[in-house]
Amino acid sequence: MHRPSPSSARAPLDSALQTLAIERRGLDALEQAFSGPLGDTFVAAVNCIAESPGRLVVTGIGKSGHIARKIQATLASTGTPSLFLHPAEASHGDLGMIAAGDIILAISNSGETAELAAILTYAARQRHRVIALTSVATSALARAAHISLVLPRSTEACPMGLAPTTSTLLQLALGDALAIALLEKRGFTARDFGAFHPGGLLGARLRPISDLMHTGDALPLGQGSLPLRSVILEMTRKSFGCMGVVDDKGVLQGLITDADLRHAISGDLDRTTAEDVMNRAPVTATTDMLAQDVLHLMNQRKRPITSLFILDETRQPRGIVHIHDLLRSGLS
The missing domain is CATH 3.10.580.10 (CBS-domain)
Known part of the structure; x- marks a missing residue:
């Protein structure tokens, strides 16, 4: 039986370490970006959402859509009323999910996602405020938004630079930061958290x-x-x-x-x-x-x-x- 050479045997591990190193640099860049304009827009976004009488409608497609779903789930479980709106379904009736007073959080790395167009047009017509989460400050999404959370440019961990990896990690991290900042601003407690998580071990732990x-x-x-x-x-x-x-x-x-x-x-x-x-x-x-x-x-x-x-x-x-x-x- 052929045995792989030591170098080839370590190749998967070396690849994993390289991926983590690249993504860590992306997170470092995101942390540094909070010292600049991103910090000001982040505070504005938190205040905008916290003061809204409606819900936060989170949307995105592709890999950004998967991240949007997770961010929305975290927001809902930590006291921010929210829902996920699929861009492809929005123009086929699901725009009716957006109610008066709702704010839209639209996520797109490039900011040029065509599927978001119907949502942005509807938001402008109905005067819904839009918060953009993107990596391109000059993109169509950023221009259409009232508040733009612009991520720092990052190197994807994919060796071809094609598969969204670092960019989606930064989206997720910023979404978590948003949810926790809102949690703290609202004074959300462990008892409140338990009310939203009555099942399983977590529900048992947080039960009065x-x-x-x-x-x-x-x-x-x-x-x-x-x-x-x-x-x-x-x-x-x-x-x-x-x-x-x-x-x-x-x-x-x-x-x-x-x-x-x-x-x-x-x-x-x-x-x-x-x-x-x-x-x-x-x-x-x-x-x-x-x-x-x-x-x-x-x-x-x-x-x-x-x-x-x-x-x-x-x-x-x-x-x-x-x-x-x-x-x-x-x-x-």
Whole structure:
């Protein structure tokens, strides 16, 4: 069997490294471009989109179309109402997708994409603002736009200089920068993100702990004067392996666990009270926390916590969560 020479065996790896080096230089150029006119137009684009009462209609065709779809998906999931409009379908009825107040983000490396013409004509007639994302400041797209995000000229990683590679990477990077800037401008939070991603592991991680906790009569609670015999009965009925000790106002004063009971079980169960054996500084969570943060809180101790009380701002128990509740929700 013929064995490739060492040089030819490394050829794919050398090619990959060369591709990454070329694209890295493109990203460096993009970062530097933000110090020039691109920085000013980027800020203008963010403000324009954030202040718009409508949606952002993202469009492009070919490789730019694929990038446009991804940018639109990122925008939608991070709080910017948006949709993708296919240029070829636009002139066959889909222009009706553009509503009053919408802004158009048109993506084309050359800025001379013929399929965008119908959209640009319609936008001018209906007075929709257009943001161009292109590499040519003098292109038809840039001239038609109200704001032009002009990418720096870059070398494609394709050895023939034909396949869009570096140019589409820069489009994608600028789209991500736009989405994150809008996210921060709107004050979009992890809880907001979770509302848009209810499925899978991500949805489980971003789920409010208030959705998972047990409430009301399910809470194992008692006052500090309760004898241990009654504490044992309460813990057995509620099956969380613990009991919260509260004062007359319902404020949590301490916690008794199975381990605390084992240490005290040799004493007088009728004379020893909950207050005598409780942990006065238990770990607790708050009702505004996310499931992922509560799980981290339960796992960060040397001996993981199996049940955790959820308190409100007055330190009154509003719920309790067991580690199995979090695992059943999809967290791991």
